[in-house]
Amino acid sequence: xxxxxxxxxxxxxxxxxxGPLDVLRDIDxxxxxxxxxGVVGESGAGKSTLANAILMLLPPRAVxxxxxxxxxxxxxxxxxxxxxxxxxxxxxxxxxxxxxxFNPVIPIGKQLVEFQHWRRDLDEETRWxxxxxxxxxVGLTDPGxxxxxxxxxxxxxxxxxxxIAAALLTDPMLLIADEPTTALDATTEAQIIELxxxxxxxxxxxxxxxxxxxxxxxxxxxxxxxxxxxxxxxxAPVDSxxxxxxxxxxxxxxxCDPSQMSPGDRHFPTIAGQVPDLRxxxxxxxxxxxxxxxxxxxxxxxxxxxxxxxxxxxxxxKVAA
Amino acid sequence: MIAYLFRRIGLALAILxxxxxxxxxxxxxxPGDPASVALGPRATAAxxxxxxxxxxxxxxxxxxxxxxxxxxxxxDLGTDVLTRQPVARLVLDVLPNTMVLAFASILxxxxxxIGLGLWCGLYPNGWADRLxxxxxxxxxxxxTFVVAIYSLLIFAVQxxxxxxxxxxxxxxxxxxxxxxxxxxxxxxxxxVGYLARIIRAAMLDVMSENHxxxxxxxxxxxxxxxxxxxxxxxxxxxISVLGVGLGTLLSGAVLTExxxxxxxxxxxxxxxVISRNYPVVTxxxxxxxxxxLFCNLVADLCLARLSPDARxxx
Numbered sequence: 001x002x003x004x005x006x007x008x009x010x011x012x013x014x015x016x017x018x019g020p021l022d023v024l025r026d027i028d029x030x031x032x033x034x035x036x037x038g039v040v041g042e043s044g045a046g047k048s049t050l051a052n053a054i055l056m057l058l059p060p061r062a063v064x065x066x067x068x069x070x071x072x073x074x075x076x077x078x079x080x081x082x083x084x085x086x087x088x089x090x091x092x093x094x095x096x097x098x099x100x101x102f103n104p105v106i107p108i109g110k111q112l113v114e115f116q117h118w119r120r121d122l123d124e125e126t127r128w129x130x131x132x133x134x135x136x137x138v139g140l141t142d143p144g145x146x147x148x149x150x151x152x153x154x155x156x157x158x159x160x161x162x163x164i165a166a167a168l169l170t171d172p173m174l175l176i177a178d179e180p181t182t183a184l185d186a187t188t189e190a191q192i193i194e195l196x197x198x199x200x201x202x203x204x205x206x207x208x209x210x211x212x213x214x215x216x217x218x219x220x221x222x223x224x225x226x227x228x229x230x231x232x233x234x235x236a237p238v239d240s241x242x243x244x245x246x247x248x249x250x251x252x253x254x255x256c257d258p259s260q261m262s263p264g265d266r267h268f269p270t271i272a273g274q275v276p277d278l279r280x281x282x283x284x285x286x287x288x289x290x291x292x293x294x295x296x297x298x299x300x301x302x303x304x305x306x307x308x309x310x311x312x313x314x315x316x317x318k319v320a321a
Numbered sequence: 322m323i324a325y326l327f328r329r330i331g332l333a334l335a336i337l338x339x340x341x342x343x344x345x346x347x348x349x350x351x352p353g354d355p356a357s358v359a360l361g362p363r364a365t366a367a368x369x370x371x372x373x374x375x376x377x378x379x380x381x382x383x384x385x386x387x388x389x390x391x392x393x394x395x396x397d398l399g400t401d402v403l404t405r406q407p408v409a410r411l412v413l414d415v416l417p418n419t420m421v422l423a424f425a426s427i428l429x430x431x432x433x434x435i436g437l438g439l440w441c442g443l444y445p446n447g448w449a450d451r452l453x454x455x456x457x458x459x460x461x462x463x464x465t466f467v468v469a470i471y472s473l474l475i476f477a478v479q480x481x482x483x484x485x486x487x488x489x490x491x492x493x494x495x496x497x498x499x500x501x502x503x504x505x506x507x508x509x510x511x512x513v514g515y516l517a518r519i520i521r522a523a524m525l526d527v528m529s530e531n532h533x534x535x536x537x538x539x540x541x542x543x544x545x546x547x548x549x550x551x552x553x554x555x556x557x558x559x560i561s562v563l564g565v566g567l568g569t570l571l572s573g574a575v576l577t578e579x580x581x582x583x584x585x586x587x588x589x590x591x592x593x594v595i596s597r598n599y600p601v602v603t604x605x606x607x608x609x610x611x612x613x614l615f616c617n618l619v620a621d622l623c624l625a626r627l628s629p630d631a632r633x634x635x
Contacts, residue, residue: 057534084540088539089540093535095531097531102535103532103550106553117540118540166539170539
């Protein structure tokens, strides 16, 4: 399998008034064609930043180091024009908040036509028809009416279906889904997940699925990447649940998953301590201060991201290979 | 939509009644006897009494008040005390000139402001943004009549590019437009910077919103996003400001008409005030107020049309 997206020592630093902020550190990781990778972690772990970095949608004061190769081209070495030419044309995205993702004063249909702007081979009418058909493919009834409605006339679930339709219309090689169900209520979330399962079959490329819902990852993804404080701590296959996850942080995350709790539990598990301050100088393992297994070595030496098992990566000195 | 329209028209009429009532109070509060002004210092007491009876000035104040409001609201603006012509005729004769001036000024100001505002909003803190910011602030601070006088001196007197006075030969559109350029430049200039700043600020807000990020994520260029998807949103505050600011714009137009000696509401009102021609003063004020209310109504309807959210509340 050839890597569709390959990150090598990818780092991202934001220049802030208080000094540089390392929001992503040494991400080493690749995504193959046809694969679905779940990216999980606590809030502030850098999941969405990673998604935005893949989309090349970074604030002006962000500096990328290392490489991020998409089909062999380093995305962050491209000119802004070349970057733009890949967005919506190879790389597409579904965003977290469907309530604000669309222009409020333009009917949905016109926006869906606009998203196909790279398809210069299609005329306006064909794009409109494709958008119309895509709306029914993502499970919307009466797409003809939907096309003329404004975003505010649609519910969150419908809007997220429209968001997924928008991404699918561009026939992406790489689809970034940045917490596409987080803003939705539980029932709607289940419906959107069902749709995403179908999308899996429609997309002829890879999907990066950013979420904090581990249950979703286990049922939906081929591999899981665990992030913490801007670092990649573990990558493991999701063959039979999360049996391959071995990093202490991954274990702690699993223990905190509400779906893992038994009905009688009076105690809600948490990970003690706080996510470290990204401005503080980096020393040792990022998770060491909160890790039950850490010792002095962990606090002083940064463990490398090393290969374990067949296609797993882990950044921990305590877990045996 | 229809119910909203009627509600808004009703509100506008109510405001007009209040305006006319206030106008009546102001006229009666101003010292000076209309009879002496109209008839001159050598009029006899009998002539004055006859004049007062004719104009209804001998009746009790509250009777005069209801007669006045009733007359004005039915479109009878009275008679010019000097020329004995109906005021409504005088006003309607010059009204198109003022409206054309106001409309031309708004038009060029809005077009220029959209261009500058979008540019500044797309490239905030660039050299163009800073330059436009400084210049527009300075120009906003200069009153319209000063701009009018200097543009007259420079472009009409010194450079002789444009005619200095009048509204052009009647029946000659080219001459009419030629005479319109300088006055509308003067009236509109202050608005360009003001509106451009409003558009810039709104642009900065909207460009950081999620839906703009969505378009970027689909590779749509920033220029196209700004023109096609952000402009319909940032134009909303411009219309609100114009609807309310029309009063200021009209007062600018009035002074500009005097500077350029253009026939119009402003000139008419000015001459009437100088000669204490009360019915004409009243007439011009009532017509200006109606114009203002009408434009506000149009602005609100435009907003309702542009914004689906506002439309839903109708």
